[in-house]
Amino acid sequence: RSGDREDMTTAATVRSIVAGGDIDWQPPIPGAFGSSFRLGEWLTGPVTPLFEDWALTRIEAAMHAWHFETLGQPAPLPHHVVINGWYFYSLAWLPVTPRALLRWAPRLIHRLLTQPRRVAPVIPPTVHFGIDILEREWRDEVLPEYLRASEDAAAQVDSLEPGDLVALIDDVLEDVGRYFAFVTALAGGAYKAEIQLGTFYHKHLAPTIGGSHLDLLVGLDEPAGTVSHAVESLDWSHPTVGERPGWTPPSTRPLDAQLQLRRETAEAAARQALGADDRRRRTFERLLGQAQHLGPIREAQVRELTRPWPTLRRALLRLGAGARANGLIEVDEDVFHLRRAELVAAVEGRSRVSLARAVADRRTALAEAARLKPPLFTGDLPRFFERINRGMLTRLGMEPGTDAELTGVAVSPGRATGPVRVVLDASGFETFRPGEVLVAPTTAPAWNPLFELASAVVTDGGNLFSHASIASRDYGIPAVVGCGQATGRLIDGQQVTVDGTRGTVTLAR
Numbered sequence: 001r002s003g004d005r006e007d008m009t010t011a012a013t014v015r016s017i018v019a020g021g022d023i024d025w026q027p028p029i030p031g032a033f034g035s036s037f038r039l040g041e042w043l044t045g046p047v048t049p050l051f052e053d054w055a056l057t058r059i060e061a062a063m064h065a066w067h068f069e070t071l072g073q074p075a076p077l078p079h080h081v082v083i084n085g086w087y088f089y090s091l092a093w094l095p096v097t098p099r100a101l102l103r104w105a106p107r108l109i110h111r112l113l114t115q116p117r118r119v120a121p122v123i124p125p126t127v128h129f130g131i132d133i134l135e136r137e138w139r140d141e142v143l144p145e146y147l148r149a150s151e152d153a154a155a156q157v158d159s160l161e162p163g164d165l166v167a168l169i170d171d172v173l174e175d176v177g178r179y180f181a182f183v184t185a186l187a188g189g190a191y192k193a194e195i196q197l198g199t200f201y202h203k204h205l206a207p208t209i210g211g212s213h214l215d216l217l218v219g220l221d222e223p224a225g226t227v228s229h230a231v232e233s234l235d236w237s238h239p240t241v242g243e244r245p246g247w248t249p250p251s252t253r254p255l256d257a258q259l260q261l262r263r264e265t266a267e268a269a270a271r272q273a274l275g276a277d278d279r280r281r282r283t284f285e286r287l288l289g290q291a292q293h294l295g296p297i298r299e300a301q302v303r304e305l306t307r308p309w310p311t312l313r314r315a316l317l318r319l320g321a322g323a324r325a326n327g328l329i330e331v332d333e334d335v336f337h338l339r340r341a342e343l344v345a346a347v348e349g350r351s352r353v354s355l356a357r358a359v360a361d362r363r364t365a366l367a368e369a370a371r372l373k374p375p376l377f378t379g380d381l382p383r384f385f386e387r388i389n390r391g392m393l394t395r396l397g398m399e400p401g402t403d404a405e406l407t408g409v410a411v412s413p414g415r416a417t418g419p420v421r422v423v424l425d426a427s428g429f430e431t432f433r434p435g436e437v438l439v440a441p442t443t444a445p446a447w448n449p450l451f452e453l454a455s456a457v458v459t460d461g462g463n464l465f466s467h468a469s470i471a472s473r474d475y476g477i478p479a480v481v482g483c484g485q486a487t488g489r490l491i492d493g494q495q496v497t498v499d500g501t502r503g504t505v506t507l508a509r
Contacts, residue, residue, distance in 0.1 A: 026378060027081050029078070029081065032090075032380055033090055033091060033378050033379045035089075038180075038184065039080075039089065039180070041442055041461060042231070043234055045369075045424070046084075048236075048237045049338065050338055050339060051236050057079070058173040059180060062176070063178070064093070066177070070181075071111060074104060075092065076090070076092045083378065085372070086369065086374040088379075091381075094385065096382045116129070121185065121188070124195055125196070127193050128290055130189075134182070135186060135297065146179045146307065153311045154308075156168060157314050158318075160315075166343075169315050172311065172312060176305070179304075179305065183301045183302060190297055191298075194213070194217070194464060195392065196291075197287040197291040201213035202396055204280060205273050205274070209269050212396075212398075212501050214473070214501065216292070217263070218412070218476055220296050222474070224299060224445065224448060226241055226448050226449060227242075228249070229308075230444070230446040231446050236309060243313070271284070295473075317333070320334060322346070329354075329356060337359040337362040342355060373460070376460075393409070393503075405489070405496065406484075406490070407480075407505075408458070408481055408483035409503055410500055410502055411464055411472065411480065412473045413478065414478040414500050415478055415499045416456040417455070417496065417508050418437045418455040418495070420491060421438060422439045422487050422490060424487065426446065429447075432450050434453045436454060438451070439458045440458075440459050441460045442461040443457070443459060443462075443466075451471050451474075451475045455498075456498035457471075457478075457479040457498075458481075458483060458498060462481030480498055494507065495508035
């Protein structure tokens with residue numbers, strides 16, 4: 001665990017990196033790591049010490065324990081590293097090297113033989129054999145239990161003693177990890193279902209009618225209103241939406257009739273192009289129905305992921321108040337810049353030494369690290385993994401030209417031109433104006449109000465099934481994600497054209 005090190009990154013080191021421009025993103029241990037994978041997808045900036053040391057490690061441990069128990073999938077430690085203050089998730093669990101495949105293969109084969117439908121969603125061509133089991137289990141068991149556990153924790157948080165608050169946080173994080181495991185499994189299956197539809201479209205339909213499978217997936221769900229527990233970033237140092245002054249729940253919008261018509265027109269064109277080929281038409285209808293049904297599920301799952309966040313923040317701020325009263329920190333919010341061992345020692349009365357200096361240094365380091373733009377991947381990325389990524393884009397017909405300022409993954413179709421507005425976090429929400437192109441590190445449900453105003457969306461991270469992808473389709477605006485350095489290369493006011501079908505961002509002429 002990277003949290004076991006004495007400190008994440010010293011302020012002086014980060015400051016010299018920012019000033020000198022000589023940024024080293026190599027991981028401290030061998031392996032391949034991604035900044036926008038899984039939990040990293042909802043982190044818009046560098047991570048605070050307490051969140052990294054406590055939340056990330058426990059959530060990941062619970063998630064991987066579920067994957068091992070259910071799928072037999074091993075995940076060697078550490079599950080993540082922190083580089084220059086930024087989170088990078090280990091890709092060692094992916095079966096893209098002979099060693100990783102050999103680690104998993106015996107257990108996977110055993111589960112395929114004993115529970116074939118439960119394992120089927122892991123493999124793209126067999127997603128449809130078992131995804132219904134995962135969906136039913138999530139709706140009938142996992143989600144209700146998660147909501148009940150969140151309500152129970154909320155009912156206790158204001159009355160517990162400090163030691164019991166630590167135990168409460170531990171328990172809640174275990175619940176979050178198990179719930180997130182279901183997000184990775186069910187939404188992961190939905191992602192694979194879309195890949196299957198996209199591959200079919202590019203092979204059998206695009207040569208005749210052009211376009212993209214993305215036209216078949218717009219306007220599937222009404223744009224989601226923002227709930228009080230929504231977050232701009234998963235790091236619990238950021239207030240939830242409901243904690244902001246003057247927040248009121250926005251009204252939800254009905255499905256856009258024009259978007260539905262656009263989707264239905266694309267469906268009709270596809271069916272006409274397939275003609276009398278009954279076998280292909282049956283395959284198309286199965287893939288289409290599966291992708292359209294599963295598409296909205298991912299955001300429905302993610303919308304509830306942060307349900308316990310207000311409770312977790314109340315518990316931590318109560319612990320922070322106790323640490324402040326004992327002279328260990330200066331303000332309650334300093335608690336987010338402690339480590340779990342430091343906080344627990346204070347709670348148990350084993351430490352009376354002021355941590356104000358350490359907190360100040362860590363705050364400075366975090367502010368300096370926020371000026372950096374991390375790469376999407378670092379370390380020893382397996383060649384097979386790179387071939388898989390390139391091959392997927394080829395199968396989907398997403399091969400952008402070289403004339404673009406930026407290229408990424410095309411996730412929401414159409415073209416739009418507008419002025420750039422770079423928004424790094426919630427502090428920039430109020431500056432956003434209608435018609436601007438939203439350029440962000442990544443997005444989460446708290447960003448939904450900006451999608452109502454944006455003409456297009458561009459993000460540093462993300463993939464075909466990330467929040468920015470699904471939300472853009474619901475709002476009917478073009479989007480390109482996974483651009484890597486969009487927030488660093490694009491400038492406020494710059495006129496750009498976003499092509500959400502080709503995956504390009506070009507400077508407007």
